[in-house]
Every structure is written in structure tokens, then in C-alpha cells.
Amino acid sequence: SLISSSLLILYLKLLKYAAISCDDECFGLKLGASQNIHTIGLIGVYMSRQHSILEALNVAQKYVYLHAEGLVFHVNQLPNQLCELNLVRLNEQNSDMPQKAQLTISLICNILKDLIGPSWHPEKIKLKQNASQYCQQLFFENVECEVEFNTDLDALYFPNKF
Numbered sequence: 001s002l003i004s005s006s007l008l009i010l011y012l013k014l015l016k017y018a019a020i021s022c023d024d025e026c027f028g029l030k031l032g033a034s035q036n037i038h039t040i041g042l043i044g045v046y047m048s049r050q051h052s053i054l055e056a057l058n059v060a061q062k063y064v065y066l067h068a069e070g071l072v073f074h075v076n077q078l079p080n081q082l083c084e085l086n087l088v089r090l091n092e093q094n095s096d097m098p099q100k101a102q103l104t105i106s107l108i109c110n111i112l113k114d115l116i117g118p119s120w121h122p123e124k125i126k127l128k129q130n131a132s133q134y135c136q137q138l139f140f141e142n143v144e145c146e147v148e149f150n151t152d153l154d155a156l157y158f159p160n161k162f
Contacts, residue, residue: 015099026135028099032106033142037114039107048115053162056115057085071104077160082123087154098129101154108156109143122158126151 019027037044043063047056057075064072076084087104105125113120121144131139131149139147 012097019099026138028102029106032103035107036110082157083160085156121145122156124157126155
């Protein structure tokens with residue numbers, strides 16, 4: 001576990017330094033936009049064979065540690081006909097990692113599009129990070145929904161009918 005923890009730290013540093021080197025605060029978003037359900041291999045295949053999105057998300061929740069150590073997510077049904085997929089970090093060591101949050105949210109959006117259909121998009125996204133006007137616009141163009149920044153959580157919202 002010490003080795004996997006060290007690899008996670010290295011991976012997070014690489015994401016951060018790639019964003020700095022490219023001078024792109026939305027590096028994680030762009031990287032995630034180029035990925036889809038195939039990125040997660042057999043987990044994606046297993047997810048696609050489920051009868052509902054909730055069952056597929058339960059599969060992802062069970063195996064997310066294989067692709068994103070230190071990250072779990074919770075799916076909560078809200079009273080306003082929405083579900084909230086809340087990303088939670090297991091340790092505070094990587095709590096301020098906007099690139100990881102961008103990558104994860106972008107990948108989740110693409111996975112859900114693969115499962116539901118290409119016209120699907122979330123109702124809303126919340127991110128803890130601060131963002132420039134450029135990054136805000138890029139997010140809106142990529143996820144096609146309202147994006148709130150400087151929130152208390154990283155989350156994605158979608159209709160509970162799915």
C-alpha cells in the first residue's frame with residue numbers, strides 16, 4: 001500500500017505539473033474529455049451490462065479504487081428529482097487537487113454519455129476550485145450545463161429518472 005500511495009502522489013503531481021507546463025488551468029478537463037467508458041477497461045464493460053444507471057454506478061463505486069485510489073463517490077437522491085454524485089477524497093493529502101477533480105468529473109460525464117446516450121448531459125456540476133472566465137467557459141462548452149465554482153464539494157447532478 002505504501003507503493004500505491006507513492007504512485008498516487010506521483011500521479012497527482014504529474015497532473016499538477018502538466019497543467020503548469022501547458023499553462024492550462026483546465027488541463028484535467030481536457031484530459032478527461034478525451035476519455036470514455038473504455039478508459040476503465042473491464043469495469044466499463046461490467047457497468048454497461050447493468051440494467052440501470054444506478055446499478056452501473058454501484059459497480060463503479062465498488063471498483064473505483066482500481067483507477068482512482070483515494071477517491072470514492074456517493075450517489076444521493078435529492079428531493080428535487082435530481083441525483084447527486086458527490087466525489088469524496090479519502091485523505092486530506094490530495095484535497096486541493098483541481099486537476100484530479102476536473103479529470104474525474106469529465107470522465108464521469110463521458111461514461112454516463114456512453115451508458116445513457118450521446119445527447120445526455122448533467123443538469124449541473126459543482127467544483128471546489130476557483131476558475132478564470134476561460135476555464136468557466138471551457139467547462140460549460142464541454143459539459144453543456146451550469147457549472148458552479150468555489151463550492152464546498154465536487155459533484156455532478158443528473159435527473160433521478162436515469
